[in-house]
Amino acid sequence: MIRLESYLSGRWRSGKGEGRAFVDPSTGAALGVVDASGLDIGAGIAHAREAGGAALRAMTFAERGALLRKTADVLAANRARYAEIAAVNCGNTAVDAAIDIDGGVGTLKVYARLGEKLGAARMLIEPGSEQLAKENVFRAAHVWTTRPGVAIHINAFNFPAWGLWEKAAVALLAGVPVVAKPASPTAWLSYEMARDVIAANVLPPGALSLLCGAADGLLDCVGPMDGIAFTGSAHTASMLRRHACVLDRAPRLNVEADSINATILGPDVGEGSDLDALFRREVVKALSVKAGQMCTNIRRILAPAARVEATVAALSAELARLVVGNPAEAEVRVGPLVHVEARDEALEKLAVLGREARAAAGGGMPAQVRGADPERGAFLAPTLLVADDADRARALHEVEVFGPVATVIPYRDLDHAIALAAAGGGSLVASLFSDDPEIGRKAVTGLAPAHGRVMAIDSSVGKAHTGHAIVMPQCVHGGPGRAGGGEELGGVRALRFYMQRSAVQGSPGLLAKLQAEAAEAVM
């Protein structure tokens, strides 16, 4: 039984209370306790803001990038231990763990390279400038400088590694110290990783703090120059928005909430074609990888009405071959949900969807579970629902079962498919499988206003695509409306959240001086 501590004000500190147990979701066995009660969070945040902020702002982008590189190296050296924790605490298969751990390390490396590219600058400048006076004596340029606050990262349970580092990499590169709060059920992996990085002494004092346990009081300390980046449920997001200190002091707040993402099987895709197989492969991934617990996961499968029956049959056959169980077993493709409470919530929401769709595969707890207790483990069978009336459905567009669950929804034509995708009220990602360039163009432009990312796959892409659910650090991540209205990552674009854009008006000579000092960037 491990007891997770918090790293605040430059020291590991143990909570003063009983704490909350976290478990192996395959067996329900307790693994340890997480507790932050009684800690002086305010002092920790002040230390981060002052010591960490000053140290990071004094460094160049290249120097901060080097910090990220060293952090990635420390993590890579301990990867095997992290994968064990991911299996036992997160119910991760080897593939699941790789997405989380390698995804986190990879994102650190991408931002390390970006730091190197931005070089010996501490400020960004947008390309070009505008003449404001009749003679060329007064011009304007736009610069980006680091905000003198802290980054408060409130992370989701499903990515204790990637979630921690994709957020921290960006803030640190921008020069902003990080106070990260992992979700308690899976905080262990975040804790171990942070522990290794801090022990390796690669980051300046105050640059990284970790709060393991309940976040009581965390937002009481927020200031107007801070940035809160949250990933999790719309319900928690709403609580954050309503917090008196958030309302009074108006820090920046970025929200990534779950959304009801859609994939579209193009009207042109022939049954049995390679593209049809690629499409099904992506759906099967959605119903197996991370046990479906990805905020970007496919939840709605939009298929031409005439193709629904064959698609459901083919998918059902593929899903029947997936082994569900304890990821300690090599054959297991689908692990448990994060805990039985999550499974029970998923079962409740499944019942809601059941009013609008019938189950073609799965539909509840699995009949067979490999190497684990089917009752005490948090398992849910890969579930394919089929809706018969797309236009009457509401819950299918609004209720997310956070597990290996998706619904096939028939559409009449491309406009109908685009409208159905938008009926999700704003999503993180939509994907399309089509070989018709005009369909691709029309779908992308039609889907974009309601989606933070659109992936369009044709035969020329084939298996080389990066996946519907996979967040690439080069691309923005976030979505409008139900998805929270946030934006993360996207290469240098990510730095926006932690920096202030300012118009600078002055002589051409002054602007030239700034241009020489700053790194040019398109944000």
Place this chain on the structure above:
Amino acid sequence: MIRLESYLSGRWRSGKGEGRAFVDPSTGAALGVVDASGLDIGAGIAHAREAGGAALRAMTFAERGALLRKTADVLAANRARYAEIAAVNCGNTAVDAAIDIDGGVGTLKVYARLGEKLGAARMLIEPGSEQLAKENVFRAAHVWTTRPGVAIHINAFNFPAWGLWEKAAVALLAGVPVVAKPASPTAWLSYEMARDVIAANVLPPGALSLLCGAADGLLDCVGPMDGIAFTGSAHTASMLRRHACVLDRAPRLNVEADSINATILGPDVGEGSDLDALFRREVVKALSVKAGQMCTNIRRILAPAARVEATVAALSAELARLVVGNPAEAEVRVGPLVHVEARDEALEKLAVLGREARAAAGGGMPAQVRGADPERGAFLAPTLLVADDADRARALHEVEVFGPVATVIPYRDLDHAIALAAAGGGSLVASLFSDDPEIGRKAVTGLAPAHGRVMAIDSSVGKAHTGHAIVMPQCVHGGPGRAGGGEELGGVRALRFYMQRSAVQGSPGLLAKLQAEAAEAVM
């Protein structure tokens, strides 16, 4: 006595209540009544969102730019009438009215030209794309598409013309219909301008709505894809943030609040130099133009400690020459505040500042008022305060007297001046007068994190600068912290607020199609 109506759902509609009177602030005489009670605002917003949104999204940027051009032409043709209203209802001198009216028309023209430049596209694309697969078969680009919502513009009383059109120009160019709510005390000018534009029939149905009167119920109708752009007090901003529908539906919200902006007389500027005179000229403008009622106005004058006495003496002499009174009189340089309630509030706040600073000029209601009643008119004497202890002062950095009031604050060295400017907690703009390029560079980089705009004036710029308080459409406008954390304008950057950025992942062929269809822009 005119009774202002509202334009909703394609018709001018009269409120069903008594309404609220608006006055000539020089005399206190009632001019008319504004009232929106009993109007179906929800239906008006739905009409805008549906009819206006569909019509605008169907148009290209060039076509929308042409709408803005026609709008500007209609307004320019009626300019003389607007200037009369500005004088009698807003207490504007000819210079004040020009800033408001010509500023609004000019901003429309800048965005009309931008529309022309963006051309026959409906979508923006950022330069470049990233290869995501090992082979060059899968790449990512970032596009911007129009959000399917309405723009709700809640405008401030001090710029009934510019405030209306600088916001509307951007939303319309982005393809988003506008529902504008002018501030009741000065809604008349907004009303007349909107009336002329709507009568000229230059905008598609639903593209522009106007709500004259109390905004009760306006935010009840807000949706997740809408954008609320607010300019006004931090207090009202806080009410908007707390509105249940804003919290529940999380529309975008942009806030421009007043801030305690600073100007810095560089440590190198010699007494009696041309640059010293330029600096004083800017301060005198701050204490006369628009009777100081500009959110970007200089409130704190940071001067080297050794220069304070001479600066105060020179400024006081110049201020003594300003004629305060009814702008109907040609000699008047300083008109009234918006109404006597605003004057009384200013007097109260002046008393608060009086605990930390002494009055070197003005300090209350003026002894002499040209062509108006000194009691019933809303006049405040141009007031120069002097603080003796910069470091002990708090109110000077936190309390804004929204009138012709500023405080001279001594500083020790440039770092001290930068720290004092930042003590405002985030401001819209800071300015610097210095001929030392290293001081310019250091001040700009030091001031930028706490300011949305930094203006640095040296002798090579001279009088060619556009002014500390003047918002240029080419430059972003907004500021962190106390200033509201918002961002408006800045050329194409302004379109962000009304558009959605999406990563598009697909084949090089697909991205090429999008690039051909979209206008390239750096946002």
